[in-house]
Amino acid sequence: MAMTPETKLSTPRNDLIRRLGSSTFNYWFGYVANVALVIWMVGHAFAHGTILLPWGKALALAAIGLLSWTLSEYLLHKYVYHVWQSFLSEGHDLHHRRPRDLIGVPWYLTTLAIIVLFRALNSFFGSSSLGIVMGFNWLGYILYCVSHHGSHHWAMGSGRWARMKRHHLIHHAYPEFNWGFTTRFWDRVFGTYAERPPTGARPSGSGSQSPEASR
Numbered sequence: 560m561a562m563t564p565e566t567k568l569s570t571p572r573n574d575l576i577r578r579l580g581s582s583t584f585n586y587w588f589g590y591v592a593n594v595a596l597v598i599w600m601v602g603h604a605f606a607h608g609t610i611l612l613p614w615g616k617a618l619a620l621a622a623i624g625l626l627s628w629t630l631s632e633y634l635l636h637k638y639v640y641h642v643w644q645s646f647l648s649e650g651h652d653l654h655h656r657r658p659r660d661l662i663g664v665p666w667y668l669t670t671l672a673i674i675v676l677f678r679a680l681n682s683f684f685g686s687s688s689l690g691i692v693m694g695f696n697w698l699g700y701i702l703y704c705v706s707h708h709g710s711h712h713w714a715m716g717s718g719r720w721a722r723m724k725r726h727h728l729i730h731h732a733y734p735e736f737n738w739g740f741t742t743r744f745w746d747r748v749f750g751t752y753a754e755r756p757p758t759g760a761r762p763s764g765s766g767s768q769s770p771e772a773s774r
């Protein structure tokens with residue numbers, strides 16, 4: 560039987576991934592879990608309402624954490640969602656095919672991963688400094704989640720938001736380009752930036768949205 564996109568979508572494995580990651584509760588509760596994780600991590604820099612670091616150092620670490628998210632976003636999207644094949648890349652493939660469906664990584668997996676990573680790195684760095692860097696890095700993830708949701712569900716007006724949306728919708732149509740989301744910087748650095756649909760390349764996996772939908 561010829562494998563159409565629709566038949567490929569409804570394999571038992573895809574159905575399990577869809578059940579794990581596409582419940583409306585999972586999608587929205589992920590925000591609650593992620594905000595709680597940020598508070599938990601940043602909370603390591605405080606004791607009895609007092610910050611344990613000089614404010615200047617805390618602000619510098621917060622900026623490092625937030626900015627480092629943009630690189631995390633690029634690398635996680637490229638490798639975890641596209642290059643390394645797993646249930647996560649299959650879940651992301653579902654998102655490429657159905658960009659408006661509420662599909663998210665199961666909230667308990669990201670929560671567990673962050674807690675294990677924090678505990679592991681805590682052996683090497685002070686928990687107050689690590690809490691601020693990782694907390695603000697994860698705040699970047701939350702901001703990405705909101706913006707990414709907007710790119711598939713909201714008009715996003717004009718200017719920077721519209722450019723961000725168009726950048727991402729080009730990725731949906733041409734998945735080898737535009738792995739960054741909140742900034743185009745890393746795509747420029749790594750040579751994967753496409754300002755417009757590349758000439759000669761065939762669109763794939765654009766689902767129900769095309770780059771033209773960003774206008």
Ligand SMILES: [Zn+2]
Binds near residue numbers: 731
């Ligand atoms: Zn998307």
Ligand SMILES: [Zn+2]
Binds near residue numbers: 636641651730
């Ligand atoms: Zn993708």
